Amino acid sequence: MKAKKTVTVILTSVIGLTVGVSSAWAYGTISSGISSPPLTFTKWNGFDPATYTAFSNAASPWNVVSQGEIGKNIIDPNGTTTSTNSYPVDDYTNLITKGDRGLNQYLMQTTTYKYIYPWIDNHTLHADIDINGSFAWSNNQTSGTYDVQNVITHEFGHAAGLADLYGTGDTEKTMYGYSSTDETKKRTLDTDDINGIKALY
Template structure:
């Protein structure tokens, strides 16, 4: 009897030894290794101030290197998503004009890399700006922001704290402050140039951070702007080096 019990115990022990690795392997298929390393889903918000106003850094202050910065090293888009533009505005700008300004902004960044960072721009008058939590939509709106010195705000959701290879951007939302008059500064230097600001804000959406040193004031990602400015429409050398490094 003891011999039978001993034999049965050895059989059960062998069975457990064989089954446990199989179960572990199945769990690894269901939850790929490294997924837990992404860190928490986090929002970084950039506030674009007019020249002469008090600077306020975003929640995560990136390190400056050769006139480019990142939201976090390696934090970028790994899929391509469309974005919605609510064209309703108080300055009488047409939807086509607004869409064209943003399309030129995305082209400025994407022309430097092989990856399609931004998807198609879609005019959608029902789109709303909300940043309390991700809602699965990338949105641009014109709206009032209660600070006369704030030109625009862009919030980017992503995984910023895990190993660089696991970091990823998943959503962005942009508000253009209607306390400014928007338009085309080529013909009217008293307006805030839409393409100029759009190109800068889209840089944040792609994973680029702000620059505040005077040595970098010719870059698209320089953190201040003013009416009549158009220099940010075209990327400068630091912007180009940075976006190429982020999307090699």
């Protein structure tokens, strides 16, 4: 069994090394991309069908870019379902879970697993994503709620290898590290989000 290390990315924390910064583009990375794309996610079976649709819609913009670069998808949210709702689970399965984690915790969080020696191989082996059910979520843009598709599009970016961004010029990007209720702008990739994926794949 290969030794691995765990990297956790929280929507409101800074992590990763910025590799592309200029007046023309800016993105950051937390890995060298997915070791063997696509990452196929197993989903908690407590999600409703609209949430499964949101997952598929959120993966689509990332996959459009990767199809153009490597001819294949990098994120597959249409794996099987499971009753497992623990997070994170270091079992080589890519999970999307949801649980009441508390309002003083993350909104949504991604944990990626990589080889323990990143200078040898810094690729993501697998990833788990958790939706904090303590916050109000919706799939129909209900006022005062967080949009599932909006935020998980951001989290899929982490699974693909991109880091949070916090610059004043980053607020319109999918990888901007903060989100708010009623927000949907992360659903559409910014040029810098696209350039980050192109650099990784």
